[in-house]
Amino acid sequence: MLELKDIHIGYTSKVVQAGITLSIDAGQFIALAGNNGCGKSTLLKTICGVIPLLKGTLLIDGKNVAELTAAQLASQVAVVLTDKISGFNLTAFDVVASGRIPYLNSFGFLTEEDRAIVQSSMNSIGIFELCERSYDELSDGQKQKVLIAKALAQQTSVILMDEPTAFLDYKSRVALFTLLKQLSKEQGKTIVISSHDIDIMFKHVDKVIYFNESGYQFGEPDKLYNEVISK
Template sequence: MVKNIKKEQQHIALQVTNLSVGYSSKKQQNVISKDINFALQKGELTAIVGVNGIGKSTLLRTLGNVQPKLSGTISIDAIEINDYKPGQLAAKISVVLTEKIASKNLTVLEVIALGRQPYTNWIGTLTTTDKDKITEAISLVQIEELQHKKCYELSDGQLQKVMIARALAQDTSIILLDEPTSHLDLYHKATILKLLKNIAHKTQKTILFTTHEIEVALQLCDKILILDKNESHFGTPQNLIATNKFDALFPKDTIIFDAKSASFKVV
């Protein structure tokens, strides 16, 4: 039993313990969500779900070290995140936020190449290794036919695939994505999430994303974090359903969760 636990711990990519996220000023702290605890294994696709304003994006930005945590610990490969130098962290974790591309006049290939910035020299020259990683990322996301197009020529779904490819080109063990399926129809939402699941399982990367698409996440994700202000829940979709963790997500006088169909129903 002890051997199994040790083996499992060796594969933990991201560990979060007693984490509080939010914003702080000189006068006070504004805690959005607290007591967050979970551990992500290599090769897993995990979703962060919760009601609007609960702090899903804030948590993701905190995990990516885009903004500071209020308290608790975040460890990557058993090393506290603050112990990494910026260059070291950029080689461990990539973040895809909801901000638009600065210049849509760039080609798809140029945007994906930006993912290699942590590894290039001061003039940004791409080595053979850099080019191989870019080619591999394009192949994984299956956008070979788009690579020479300008980004302004792409649909929202195509552009999202480009951003995923850029994160893959960065070649980090952990990828964080904020609302990767926003502004997409149901077909393209499912397509993007199936793509992420395939990448996680095929490359053994740990992929964590925020989403409002809870029912799709229930079908495709290995793990789910239900974020709440005072108490969050983490586990497989099956375990979370079996322990009724989705029942309190929304007010019961409007929406209820049906465990049999793993879906929400309006009452």
């Protein structure tokens, strides 16, 4: 469960969105929509601790994020960012296995249990056959799936995804949203995803957070679409 209580997000030089208060239940699939620069990525990066929270309280499964260490937060929230990963001999397995980093010792060796979790994460996304492939040589769609498997291997209750459908064709986008909805329902993960694919996204998610210059709206996709977005 994710609770945002009067939070302000942005940077020290500029507050992007102020006074966000909402609650997301466990197992819900949530969409973040809105124009560029309205705070979608900033909100995701704030929740996962990459950008500091300017004001307010953020609770994950009842725990105040401000009181968690980076390692504790890593076992609560996983994130898939837009930043590209490349080089250094990384295979698809290496990238997925990095999701186990919060649970490893300083030398970073995987135990048999960690390997089993990585394999099961790859299997659940249907990419186990990519294991030994170089991450650099994968297609954009395969890379997204590898990063989602990494987030699953992190075994967190919350998964955040920043524009995972960018660069994907229509069929792959639909497949990705179907897969994420399935994960949220079957594994009880809270998934928050930002995307500009309004049509596809709104058909799959439970609720939508819609950002615009004057603030935000939070509600059912159909209701929000008819009352706010289509106008």
